[in-house]
Amino acid sequence: MYAQMVKSENTDNGPELDAFQVRIDAGEKIEPKDWMPAGYRKTLIRQISQHAHSEIVGQLPEGNWITRAPTLERKAILLAKVQDEAGHGLYLYCAAETLGVSRDELTEMLLDGRMKYSSIFNYPTLTWADIGAIGWLVDGAAIMNQVPLQRTSYGPYARAMVRICKEESFHQRQGYDIMMKMAQGSDAQKRMAQDALNRYWYPSLMMFGPSDKESVHSAQSMKWRIKINSNDELRQKFVDQTVPQAEYLGLTVPDDNLRLNPETGHYEFSEPDWSEFFEVLNGNGPCNKERLEARNKAWDDGQWVRDGMMAHARKKAARAAASQVAAE
Amino acid sequence: MSDQNTSPRTEWPLWEIFIRGQHGMSHRHVGSLHAPDAEMAIKNARDVYTRRNEGVSIWVVEAEKITASSPSDKGPMYEPSQSKVYRHPTFFDIPDDVGAM
Ligand SMILES: [Fe+2]
Ligand SMILES: [Fe+2]
Numbered sequence: 001m002y003a004q005m006v007k008s009e010n011t012d013n014g015p016e017l018d019a020f021q022v023r024i025d026a027g028e029k030i031e032p033k034d035w036m037p038a039g040y041r042k043t044l045i046r047q048i049s050q051h052a053h054s055e056i057v058g059q060l061p062e063g064n065w066i067t068r069a070p071t072l073e074r075k076a077i078l079l080a081k082v083q084d085e086a087g088h089g090l091y092l093y094c095a096a097e098t099l100g101v102s103r104d105e106l107t108e109m110l111l112d113g114r115m116k117y118s119s120i121f122n123y124p125t126l127t128w129a130d131i132g133a134i135g136w137l138v139d140g141a142a143i144m145n146q147v148p149l150q151r152t153s154y155g156p157y158a159r160a161m162v163r164i165c166k167e168e169s170f171h172q173r174q175g176y177d178i179m180m181k182m183a184q185g186s187d188a189q190k191r192m193a194q195d196a197l198n199r200y201w202y203p204s205l206m207m208f209g210p211s212d213k214e215s216v217h218s219a220q221s222m223k224w225r226i227k228i229n230s231n232d233e234l235r236q237k238f239v240d241q242t243v244p245q246a247e248y249l250g251l252t253v254p255d256d257n258l259r260l261n262p263e264t265g266h267y268e269f270s271e272p273d274w275s276e277f278f279e280v281l282n283g284n285g286p287c288n289k290e291r292l293e294a295r296n297k298a299w300d301d302g303q304w305v306r307d308g309m310m311a312h313a314r315k316k317a318a319r320a321a322a323s324q325v326a327a328e
Numbered sequence: 329m330s331d332q333n334t335s336p337r338t339e340w341p342l343w344e345i346f347i348r349g350q351h352g353m354s355h356r357h358v359g360s361l362h363a364p365d366a367e368m369a370i371k372n373a374r375d376v377y378t379r380r381n382e383g384v385s386i387w388v389v390e391a392e393k394i395t396a397s398s399p400s401d402k403g404p405m406y407e408p409s410q411s412k413v414y415r416h417p418t419f420f421d422i423p424d425d426v427g428a429m
Contacts (some may be wrong), residue, residue, distance in 0.1 A: 031399065033398065067425070083379070087376050091363060094342075110406060306340070309340075309364040
């Protein structure tokens with residue numbers, strides 16, 4: 001998902017750990033100052049930061065079309081959507097910071113490649129229809145994952161998710177709205193819509209991560225309630241929800257094996273190419289280099305602004321203190 | 329990049345943000361953010377936390393200025409209120425004949 005293949009740390013044991021598990025099992029929220037196992041803390045930092053980084057890097061593929069949106073209204077909508085994603089990143093960074101890491105540390109770990117972001121944002125946005133496909137499929141897949149995380153055991157993370165989920169449904173709807181317009185448009189527009197679906201279908205399925213049936217990490221994370229559903233469960237749910245939406249658009253999901261199993265009521269579908277997923281995750285996707293360069297450039301170019309504003313704030317505070325002394 | 333690692337850290341301080349959702353309600357904690365000073369914290373809070381009419385008033389407090397009770401105090405700190413049930417109106421039986429009270 002936005003946090004893919006997060007390794008969970010195996011952890012200390014003892015009476016505190018048992019009491020901790022009892023609290024989780026009872027559905028209690030863990031708050032920043034509460035006792036928590038070191039592994040829980042570490043895993044959460046990794047997961048929440050990866051999620052935050054994804055929100056931030058995720059602005060880049062869509063930002064690509066802000067200046068080229070087909071109408072002023074579409075441009076305003078896309079701008080609002082991308083601004084929301086910046087907000088999501090900020091909510092999540094703050095949640096991660098409550099676990100004892102600093103914002104700058106997290107940023108540096110993204111910029112030098114020590115921390116990852118979702119594989120999906122390493123694909124290019126070639127046409128306007130891609131913006132539709134991203135809202136519909138990528139935000140749609142994100143929602144699948146984020147809705148259950150509103151009930152996650154770590155309080156600040158759960159609260160960030162509640163805020164995020166409130167805003168996501170606008171994202172998915174604006175994407176589907178673009179797809180509807182394109183799918184009902186000229187032949188060239190229809191072809192563009194189909195092409196966007198063709199390119200984004202499998203990368204969207206990859207967002208949920210490889211099957212985690214036998215993964216020890218997933219088992220530990222589920223026990224801690226920082227992962228609620230298995231990757232396969234969420235992927236199935238996504239396919240079941242999305243295929244009829246594609247049919248409504250008159251578009252074809254690029255999968256010859258796709259069929260509704262009348263007995264289970266679920267769609268059967270082809271797995272994405274997992275070797276491609278691992279390539280992208282390891283930095284070899286179509287846009288990995290470009291994305292990281294863009295983030296590094298933004299950070300470096302912004303250094304003087306961050307320093308300047310801090311210097312100004314200190315000067316103002318010093319002046320205020322001096323005039324107070326003078327008045328006394 | 330390399331001179332950044334040697335220069336002193338200039339991370340903006342963390343601010344806790346409280347927002348009054350509607351007139352007549354009290355301010356509620358909504359989250360936190362980084363800003364160089366209080367004025368900028370309010371501006372940033374407006375962008376980050378009130379993009380959809382969520383508020384009519386914003387308070388910002390520097391996070392390190394907040395003093396919090398410690399979670400391990402939970403038992404002893406709040407126990408006295410558990411044992412004084414007579415503090416609740418339902419403790420007293422008042423006959424129906426008396427009317428609303
Ligand atoms: Fe988001
Ligand atoms: Fe979104």
